[in-house]
Amino acid sequence: MSSLTISTPAPASSTAAQRRRARRRKGLRNAGYFLLLAGPNVALLLIFVYRPLLLSFYYSMLQWNVGSSVARFVGLENYQRWFTDPQTPQIMGTTAIFAVATVGGALVLGLALALLLNRKLFGRGIARTVAFAPYVLSGIAVGMLWLYIFDPRYGLLSTLLGWLGLASPQWYTTAPWALLMIIIVYLWKHVGYVALIYLAGLQAIPQDLRDAASLDGATAWRTFRSIVLPLLGPVTFFLLITTMLSSLQSFDLIKAMTDGGPLGSTTTLMYQIYLEGFQTGRAGYASASATILFIILLVITGVQLKYMERKVHYS
Amino acid sequence: MTTALERPAPDQTATETPAPPADVREPRARGERRRRPGAVVLDASLYVTLLVAILVMSVPLIWMFLASFKDNSELVSLPLQWLPRSWDLDNFVQVAASIPIGRMFANSVGLTLVGAGLKVFLALCCAYAVVFISIPLRNAVFIVVLFALLIPGQITIIPNYTLIADLGWLNTYQGILVPGLASAFGTFLFRQHFLSLPISVLEAAELDGAGHWRRLWRFVVPMSMPTVAAVGLISLVNEWNDYLWPMLVTDNTDTMTLPVGLTLLQDVDGIQNWGVLMAATVAVTLPMLLFFLILQRRLVAGLTAGAVTG
Secondary structure: OOOOOOOOOOOOOOOHHHHHHHHHHHHHHHHHHHHHHHHHHHHHHHHHHHHHHHHHHHHOOEEEOOOOOOEEEOOOHHHHHHHHOOHHHHHHHHHHHHHHHHHHHHHHHHHHHHHHHOOOOOOHHHHHHHHHHHHHOOHHHHHHHHHHHHOOOOOHHHHHHHHOOOOOOOOOOOHHHHHHHHHHHHHHHHHHHHHHHHHHHHHOOOHHHHHHHHHOOOOHHHHHHHHHHHHOHHHHHHHHHHHHHHHHOOOHHHHHHOOOOOOOOOOOHHHHHHHHHHHHOOHHHHHHHHHHHHHHHHHHHHHHHHHHHHHOOOO | OOOHHHOOOOOOHHHHOOOOOHHHHHHHHOOOOOOOHHHHHHHHHHHHHHHHHHHHHHHHHHHHHHHOOOOHHHHOOOOOOOOOOOOOOHHHHHHHHHOOHHHHHHHHHHHHHHHHHHHHHHHHHHHHHHHHOOOOOHHHHHHHHHHHOOOOHHHHHHHHHHHHHHOOOOOOHHHHHHHHOOOHHHHHHHHHHHOOOOHHHHHHHHHOOOOHHHHHHHHHHHHOHHHHHHHHHHHHHHHHHOOHHHHHHOOOOOOOOHHHHHHHHHHHOOOOOHHHHHHHHHHHHHHHHHHHHHHHHHHHHHHHOOOOOO
8 A cells, every 4th residue: 555645634725615525525425335334234123123023013913814914903902812811821830930940050050060160170171062062053953852862762861760760751741841851951052151151250250369268268168159159240140131031032942842732831932922923823912922022021131231230340 | 362261270279178277277378288088089079070061961962973873673672772783874865865955954054154154244344334434323323233132033033924925035045044134243242342443553544545345354354353253153053053934934945944954854754763863963963063163262252252241
């Protein structure tokens, strides 16, 4: 770049009017570039994220089938039906159990794994790799694989339970076991990710704090409870929110393993949207469910933002 | 790209040994490590725990791989046998006979590469505009992007499905690809990174007559390669594994992706043919597994970005 053609500032001899015109030209050029560079991304967001958000509210007030051109406006009837539907308590119960079990389990197991992997143990590099690998795999494939492991007759798990003198439950066909099965697989797939984030958090804790604690004679448990855990607070909160959101939105595992059954016992709110929208054909009702899920997620995210704001100046 | 994870782990003696009673501070201060019987037992139990963890995480994958080579009689024999009698590819041949797996594989590879590539491209352009082109309202544009992060995918599926159907895009590549292209997350990460770049370099480039396009590709992108790589790799993983949307939009094996084809196989016969299913599962997971093993560090860096610093 040898040429030194300086476009700005304008030559000193120019009049104020000329300068203003030059500035306006530059402003227009900038606006053009802005439109060219940011435009496509923003347009796609408006078309495929914002438009559906608004439409979904509208659809939730229709009695309508996906793919059909006939729709009847029913106002808030879908919501009314949702709140009085005998299925709703079961679906919300399943969603809550699934969310609490997967989030709680992933956080506790993930932290335990992170503490283990943070020690100078031979083989921890392999363990870290192996623990994290399932996270990048297809949920459908993982579901399928575990379906085979859970096979009550020929599955690996029934053999392992046999060694312990236990009979394998009928995982696929009995209500509480099917949900437990999906929770176990969800944890297997996600615990490595949680451990990894915790590990990064643990390594950001200054060593001198722990040294000081041990000089003061603190036990390992005391150090963990009074120093490590509080300092992991922001990381824990980040994980709490992100795993909660991903848990409430999980679809692949349920689709691959139970398709919402048996008897609707693994149908979460997310899964209901899919079933109603694309299987039963009640798209309006599904949109009402989607809107309710959105409000739940919005509340959770709102809490996060509020909390994060307080935590920003933490370190 | 170094992250906190790649730093050597700090010395853990503080939590490793059971803490001494208050009166033995002295030897510890001199850095002497007191091994007591309790510590040995603790170490041993930690190794056992680590081993169990490794087994729990890895055995299912090994089991899947082994099962993909077993024939039906081996799969239903009790007690279970670990190794297949022969390493022939019967199950893979059967997969190929029941679904056009070659075509699906090509679809998945193509859509993954194009989808992730376009996603990164769009996000880079958008983030550059938001950070470096000063026009009024640019912050409003960024807020539009940021807010999109809060809108869950579920709420968009029915309206987007209707739109794609109206456009006649069901069972087309663009139908699978286009609705997922806009990347709020990528734009957000790129913006955060761009804000940390030295502005003087760009001012110098501007004085030298470099336009925005040139500044973006010759200066900003080369200075941001680690972030670009991280976002790109995460996009690749997500695109490859994406299931719900391609499943809704395609029921035709010509445009179907591999994960969707996998469930097709599950539906084929009421009785699960585990050998065939596991062979197909290997076909879906193996590329990502290899991809992960090779690029582990960068992927980890990308996934943990923003988690710990917040």
